[in-house]
Amino acid sequence: MNLDMINRRGLVLLGCGKMGSAMLEGWLGQGLRPEATWVIDPHPSDWLKGVAANGLTLNDGMPDAPAVVLIAVKPQMMGAALPQIAGFGGGDTLIVTVAAGTTIATYEAAFGAGTHIVRAMPNTPAAVGRGITAITGNAVTTPADLDLAEALLSAVGQVVRLEGEHQMDAVTAVSGSGPAYVFHLIEALAAAGEAEGLPAELAMQLARATVTGAGELAHRAPETAEQLRINVTSPGGTTAAALSVLMEPDTGFPALLRRAVKAAADRGRSLGK
Structure with a gap:
């Protein structure tokens, strides 16, 4: 994975539970610089605190225009979490979400319809690098956006692309659950x-x-x-x-x-x- 752009502009990870930690560990192993990474998590693990000691920014400010904001919070926490990053909407920051049950329309309402949004459904074998993730984008998402999302999510397993969001509930039922x-x-x-x-x-x-x-x-x-x-x-x-x-x-x-x-x-x- 080519991380040059992300290392230059930064990556924000909102939520670092089991799934977020698995992805972050994969990215760091593939060359993501801790100094280019911002994590927002109210209950950071000891592992995450250790990464923060090596340069990752934890719960303290964010870059102006990161390359990617990845949302990995539970759906029930979305209402409180999204306002923290709503300012990244409308620009060239790619929003990637791995939260279940939250539609692209919900994110467009929060960030603005012109925001590049990729919705993804990973599964728990991602924790051992053997997950499979399905992705789909909104109307303004470009092939380059999908390529970037696929490169990030492939850090924890296979990635497949859907015809559209209408297939996401079936994917959730088969591979997510x-x-x-x-x-x-x-x-x-x-x-x-x-x-x-x-x-x-x-x-x-x-x-x-x-x-x-x-x-x-x-x-x-x-x-x-x-x-x-x-x-x-x-x-x-x-x-x-x-x-x-x-x-x-x-x-x-x-x-x-x-x-x-x-x-x-x-x-x-x-x-x-």
Whole structure:
């Protein structure tokens, strides 16, 4: 990532919780200068205070016209947070937001319709550099703006571009909330192992290793997920017996996940109103 412009003009990070910290750590590792970074966070972590000791500006003023302002506060804190940075609207500062459920229209109301705004939806595996983030911009966003946002967000994983904001609720329901579904799968798989007679600790060890290992295989393998499933399923075997339950059209995974993802997407739509 070319950080020359950001190191020259500065970057403001509003909110430095788990997601903000993961991104900031990635940027610093790729060459962002602490002296070119301003962070606003009412409850800074010890790690952030340590970075501030090396030149980052923490809760003390801001540059006049930073290259990027990245908003990483929780949606319920948005009303109090946005006025602190409203003055950056209308210029050539790029506003990037990773807050869930807050629409571009909300930011345009705060910053002005002429402000370049990119809305992004990352997910929690960003904390280990394995996230995936979807981005979309408002009407005045340029290709260069999207390139800059993608370069910043790629510090914590993959980045995809959407056709428009209308796809954001579905993205939130699949990848934004999706890690929780996987964690619950681990819980449920471990509980099922216990029900078959395994000690709780062993069942959880097996479930965690199985899900994380299968995920890594899906990440590395050239085959599709469907083919990987077929590869491990012998006709008439134990896996086939389990899949006959999991793939049952009305009560199995497909129907259950359709309902779950729809519920999450519907909730995202209601939060955005």
